[in-house]
Amino acid sequence: MSDYRVLPGPEHFLPPAAASMGIRLPNPGEAHINGVITSEEAAYEEAARQFLMAKVPTIFPGPLVLWAWNEKAAKKATAIRHLFNTLKECVQPGQKPMLIPMPDYRPKYPKINPEVEINPNHPNLTIWHNKIDCCIFVGVHCHQANLSLKIIRGGTSCYTIAMCAQAGHEDAMLSIRDTSVEKIMRLADTIKRLKGTVQPRLASAN
Amino acid sequence: MSKERIQISEALYDIMPSDYQDLVKSATYGKEDRGWKDIGTSKELIEQHSLCAGCPESMAFRYILASLPNPEDTVMVGSTGCTSLVFPMVAVHNIHSLFGNQNAIASGLKRALSVRFPDRVKDVVVLAGDGATVDIGLDMTLQAWFRQEKFTTICFDNELYANTGGQESGLMQKGFVAKMAPVGKLFDKVRLPEIARESGCHYVVNCTVSKPSLVEKVIRNAVHIAREIGPTYLQLYTPCILEIGKNSMEGLQEMRDSEKPSERFAYKEYVSEPAKQLLTELAAKDKERKAAAKQLAAQAQAN
Amino acid sequence: MAEIKSVIGTQNKKGQTYTDTWKMMNEAPRTPSFFTGSEVIKEALRRASCDVMIAYPITPQSEAAALIGELFAEGYIGDYFRGESEFAVMSQCAGSAFGGARVFTTTAGPGTMRAMENFPMWAGARLPIQMIVTCRGINSPLSIQPDTLEIAYLLNTGMLVWHAETAQDFFDWILKGYMVSEEPDVHLPLALCCDGFFVTHTKDVVNLTPADMCLPPYDPYRSPVPCMDMECPPVRMMRDPFVMKSNYISYATHASWQQEIWAAVERSRKHSIHWLNGLIDTENTDADIVIVASGTAVSQGREAIRLLEDEGVRCGLVKVKTLRPWPEEEIREATKNAKHIFVPEFNVTGWLAKEIRASVPNHQRVHAGPHVCGGMTMPPEIIVSEIKTALGMKTFSLAGRGS
Numbered sequence: 001m002s003d004y005r006v007l008p009g010p011e012h013f014l015p016p017a018a019a020s021m022g023i024r025l026p027n028p029g030e031a032h033i034n035g036v037i038t039s040e041e042a043a044y045e046e047a048a049r050q051f052l053m054a055k056v057p058t059i060f061p062g063p064l065v066l067w068a069w070n071e072k073a074a075k076k077a078t079a080i081r082h083l084f085n086t087l088k089e090c091v092q093p094g095q096k097p098m099l100i101p102m103p104d105y106r107p108k109y110p111k112i113n114p115e116v117e118i119n120p121n122h123p124n125l126t127i128w129h130n131k132i133d134c135c136i137f138v139g140v141h142c143h144q145a146n147l148s149l150k151i152i153r154g155g156t157s158c159y160t161i162a163m164c165a166q167a168g169h170e171d172a173m174l175s176i177r178d179t180s181v182e183k184i185m186r187l188a189d190t191i192k193r194l195k196g197t198v199q200p201r202l203a204s205a206n
Numbered sequence: 207m208s209k210e211r212i213q214i215s216e217a218l219y220d221i222m223p224s225d226y227q228d229l230v231k232s233a234t235y236g237k238e239d240r241g242w243k244d245i246g247t248s249k250e251l252i253e254q255h256s257l258c259a260g261c262p263e264s265m266a267f268r269y270i271l272a273s274l275p276n277p278e279d280t281v282m283v284g285s286t287g288c289t290s291l292v293f294p295m296v297a298v299h300n301i302h303s304l305f306g307n308q309n310a311i312a313s314g315l316k317r318a319l320s321v322r323f324p325d326r327v328k329d330v331v332v333l334a335g336d337g338a339t340v341d342i343g344l345d346m347t348l349q350a351w352f353r354q355e356k357f358t359t360i361c362f363d364n365e366l367y368a369n370t371g372g373q374e375s376g377l378m379q380k381g382f383v384a385k386m387a388p389v390g391k392l393f394d395k396v397r398l399p400e401i402a403r404e405s406g407c408h409y410v411v412n413c414t415v416s417k418p419s420l421v422e423k424v425i426r427n428a429v430h431i432a433r434e435i436g437p438t439y440l441q442l443y444t445p446c447i448l449e450i451g452k453n454s455m456e457g458l459q460e461m462r463d464s465e466k467p468s469e470r471f472a473y474k475e476y477v478s479e480p481a482k483q484l485l486t487e488l489a490a491k492d493k494e495r496k497a498a499a500k501q502l503a504a505q506a507q508a509n
Numbered sequence: 510m511a512e513i514k515s516v517i518g519t520q521n522k523k524g525q526t527y528t529d530t531w532k533m534m535n536e537a538p539r540t541p542s543f544f545t546g547s548e549v550i551k552e553a554l555r556r557a558s559c560d561v562m563i564a565y566p567i568t569p570q571s572e573a574a575a576l577i578g579e580l581f582a583e584g585y586i587g588d589y590f591r592g593e594s595e596f597a598v599m600s601q602c603a604g605s606a607f608g609g610a611r612v613f614t615t616t617a618g619p620g621t622m623r624a625m626e627n628f629p630m631w632a633g634a635r636l637p638i639q640m641i642v643t644c645r646g647i648n649s650p651l652s653i654q655p656d657t658l659e660i661a662y663l664l665n666t667g668m669l670v671w672h673a674e675t676a677q678d679f680f681d682w683i684l685k686g687y688m689v690s691e692e693p694d695v696h697l698p699l700a701l702c703c704d705g706f707f708v709t710h711t712k713d714v715v716n717l718t719p720a721d722m723c724l725p726p727y728d729p730y731r732s733p734v735p736c737m738d739m740e741c742p743p744v745r746m747m748r749d750p751f752v753m754k755s756n757y758i759s760y761a762t763h764a765s766w767q768q769e770i771w772a773a774v775e776r777s778r779k780h781s782i783h784w785l786n787g788l789i790d791t792e793n794t795d796a797d798i799v800i801v802a803s804g805t806a807v808s809q810g811r812e813a814i815r816l817l818e819d820e821g822v823r824c825g826l827v828k829v830k831t832l833r834p835w836p837e838e839e840i841r842e843a844t845k846n847a848k849h850i851f852v853p854e855f856n857v858t859g860w861l862a863k864e865i866r867a868s869v870p871n872h873q874r875v876h877a878g879p880h881v882c883g884g885m886t887m888p889p890e891i892i893v894s895e896i897k898t899a900l901g902m903k904t905f906s907l908a909g910r911g912s
Contacts, residue, residue: 014764019772024779025694061218063735067742068215077215101221104743106294107752107759109256116223121752121762142693142733143635143769150765166693166731171772212744229744253745281608281737284747294750299737301607301748303630307600310592314561314604314612319738321560321587322609328738346600349593 006035006173008157015154017146018170025168031176032168040183043176047136047161048190050174051087052198054134054159058098059084060118062140064165066101072181073139079184080138086188090195094202098130102137105144120144120151127156133201136161137172138179146171163187209236209278225253229297235278238495241426242272242418251277251297257288260454262415262461263362263444267292269421270333270360274298275429280329281319283312285338287369288446289362306343308334309350312357329429330357336377337367340396344376351405351437358432359407359439360425361398364446372449379470384449399474402439408478409438414461414471424475430488431481438481443471516725521558523584525723530688533724534681534784539716546709549676550615550641551576552717553683558724560587560610565598568653569705570615570643577613595620599627599640606636607748609729609736611687614638617705618645618652621659625666631698632667632770634749635734637690637727638698639683640668643705644804644855646883654884655704657804660832661860667770669699669777670833671785672803676713678830679703684724685784693731695777697770702832704805704855733773778834788836791843793825798896799847801840801865803829806853806887813853813892824896829861837868849899850875853892857882 002022009015019025023035031043038046051057061080068074080099087097100118107121114129120140126132135158137145142164149160149171161176162169163184168177176183214222214230233249234240244250251271257264267289274280277298284293286305293300303311312332319328339347339361347359366384367373374387376396383390399412409431411424421442428438445460447453452460464471477485516527528537533556544552550573554562562581564574581589587610592598595616605612616624621642631638646652647659663670669690673679682701690699703709729736735746752762781788792814800810807828814824827843829836844850844865852862852875862877869875879895881887890907897904 014761017768017772017775019775020768025776061221063743066215066218066222067744068213069211069740069742074215074217077217081217099218099221101218101223103223103226104745105750106745106747107750107762109254113223116221121759141735144734146769146772147762147765150768151761154761166733167776168694211740279739281739283604290751294747295745296747297745299735299739299744299746299748301604301737302750303603303607303634303748304600304626307597307627310597310600311604311607313592314563314601314606315608315737316604317588317590318561318605318608318610318612322738345593346597349597353590
């Protein structure tokens with residue numbers, strides 16, 4: 001078992017891939033928090049807690065859900081909207097939930113508009129511009145998600161969560177695997193259940 | 207992908223950047239008679255580019271993307287060079303892997319798509335520069351033609367290596383002084399159109415991109431013939447204004463000058479017999495379709 | 510989009526049943542068959558639900574590549590053709606993999622070297638192509654004989670690299686290899702290497718799975734990167750765009766991309782251990798002397814151990830199955846009791862010994878040898894001799910007869 005922990009940054013000029021530090025992905029039915037394998041239940045709780053604590057909790061939906069390329073994708077998009085609406089209902093005044101798409105993976109020149117999108121080649125622009133302190137990746141292809149997650153960990157203090165349709169992401173601080181519509185709804189339910197029990201970080205400076 | 211599948215999820219439509227909203231609203235995916243005239247009235251498949259101001263290659267890109275007969279089921283293959291700075295911005299799946307291997311990539315790709323989608327049309331179109339097509343990749347360019355691989359090869363001929371700063375290429379004119387040709391190029395411009403014909407291409411055109419209607423015609427022909435019969439080759443003059451010492455606004459004139467009857471880009475075309483037959487059939491079908499549409503419109507008006 | 514699970518139990522056009530791979534490999538009855546290594550490659554491919562195989566002649570893989578052509582003619586492979594060179598073939602394989610196909614190819618020696626530019630591209634593009642490498646000499650003067658030097662060049666490409674000892678390994682690992690390299694968290698090409706001729710051209714008894722069972726098909730929509738077929742988002746997609754425009758954050762993207770490839774190699778550990786029952790096999794590693802080897806050097810090492818036993822010298826064995834991922838922890842553990850570690854190799858530079866030296870404490874324990882190369886055989890006696898010499902025991906020379 002590795003001593004390395006996947007924690008909010010800024011970690012390093014070039015942070016390592018968590019996998020090369022010995023962090024292993026969860027098996028089906030499991031999740032991870034900070035690189036430590038946990039139950040999915042614990043991961044939902046922690047993800048909800050992080051969201052409810054954050055000043056700018058943000059959902060980054062990727063191409064796999066932004067595009068209605070099959071029925072499942074469209075349903076996931078609806079679930080993600082529900083998650084965002086739930087988040088808006090459950091935060092306290094001063095918290096600012098955001099929903100910002102990662103519509104594609106192309107390097108955009110000279111740069112993206114950080115108000116309307118996030119891009120895996122320079123994700124920090126969107127994190128910094130909007131002062132995002134907790135985010136969730138969902139519907140992003142695994143390769144591009146990992147690129148982004150490492151860059152975010154390297155240069156920002158944002159807490160990253162990955163809801164992955166495949167095997168999960170050890171480069172995020174928290175990851176749930178085999179994400180389905182039901183799992184997205186379950187996260188929304190957990191946020192609703194924990195509403196009012198978590199103190200937002202609003203008071204602290206920056 | 208049918209046009210219907212290039213759709214944004216309804217629940218997240220409002221957060222999509224406007225260029226994608228425009229793309230699903232007014233791009234010409236699935237439009238049967240799409241062409242260069244759509245430019246200006248519809249959303250183009252190329253979103254932006256980082257080419258030099260006035261670069262004829264950017265014009266060529268726009269005309270080609272407006273003219274592909276089936277963009278919703280077309281995959282393009284590029285190579286290293288100025289084109290690869292444009293390709294990320296193109297709303298058609300496309301591949302860059304190495305310098306010069308584009309026709310090998312396209313061979314494997316076309317076969318994979320035929321295995322996976324045996325009952326569907328999936329067009330493959332290669333678009334690469336002259337260094338990639340004629341110098342480093344010549345073997346794979348020709349071998350794909352010998353094998354009668356069913357895809358279109360487009361060469362953007364700017365007669366030099368533009369992206370690396372203007373070095374001599376095989377398609378450069380004899381005598382031109384360039385980097386790596388310090389006393390002028392010592393041998394003739396490689397005659398790839400002739401070689402293409404002898405190598406088994408069923409449709410070969412050598413021209414400039416000065417006339418969008420001409421580009422539209424040759425692109426449609428090349429893609430249709432490649433789909434049904436065998437390899438096709440287009441060599442399009444897209445001068446590098448930067449490296450031949452021209453200004454931004456002089457690209458068009460340079461092309462017009464080079465397409466005069468005695469010049470190296472005077473329009474030349476070769477069509478094989480089976481390809482001629484196909485073009486005749488397609489023209490007849492097109493006529494029929496247009497007549498039917500006209501009749502339908504007239505009926506609608508009468509009603 | 511078809512779900513893989515729903516395919517299991519149904520039949521392909523050849524009447525083979527798509528079978529859960531774990532059941533097929535571990536529970537289905539096996540039939541002992543007497544085949545050459547090349548024929549075994551063909552039999553594995555018959556069961557692999559392979560979409561595209563691309564061939565090129567080079568000894569000693571030509572026979573296998575041609576036999577797979579027969580499979581294509583019989584209808585077991587989606588498409589098959591001869592490319593014009595290994596460089597082109599590996600690019601054609603890439604094209605097919607970009608288009609969502611399960612791809613197979615074979616190469617050897619100078620062909621591996623000619624194609625080399627493709628391999629880091631394959632890995633960088635996350636293409637789960639499987640390539641058999643039947644190793645032979647690569648330097649001038651030309652040699653078609655077994656020599657494993659080319660493996661050293663593959664180790665830093667980002668590909669998974671496995672080294673089969675026997676034809677049985679080959680049969681099992683071709684099929685299991687797809688299961689590992691197609692995992693979405695791995696999704697990397699696999700170079701499945703063997704020592705040419707020794708494995709390809711000798712006959713051996715190999716236990717085959719039933720011919721009417723085959724792997725579930727590859728599902729390109731589980732890929733960690735978009736498949737280039739215009740059937741999946743995003744529609745505006747280049748595989749793969751240049752992310753190295755001159756500013757800090759894009760250099761970071763390229764760096765992160767490279768790290769992700771090697772992270773994927775790391776992630777393959779879990780799956781490789783699952784399918785191969787560990788990255789290494791060990792025997793008697795409590796002994797003072799341990800031979801660590803890969804490929805047919807393992808077989809020679811095993812024979813040397815038998816000879817040494819007759820003389821009262823006890824010796825352990827470590828068979829290294831995967832070179833990438835590199836079983837560092839496993840080798841360290843297996844050699845912790847060893848006072849001497851011997852690494853017999855079929856190449857002149859001793860790349861395996863170098864890897865082991867970099868992995869174990871007290872690396873002076875590692876004896877890089879014996880080596881043979883250029884197609885020489887490795888008689889077990891020379892391993893015995895190397896070990897006895899190191900132990901200060903009297904030994905003989907196999908060099909010749911004297912004048």
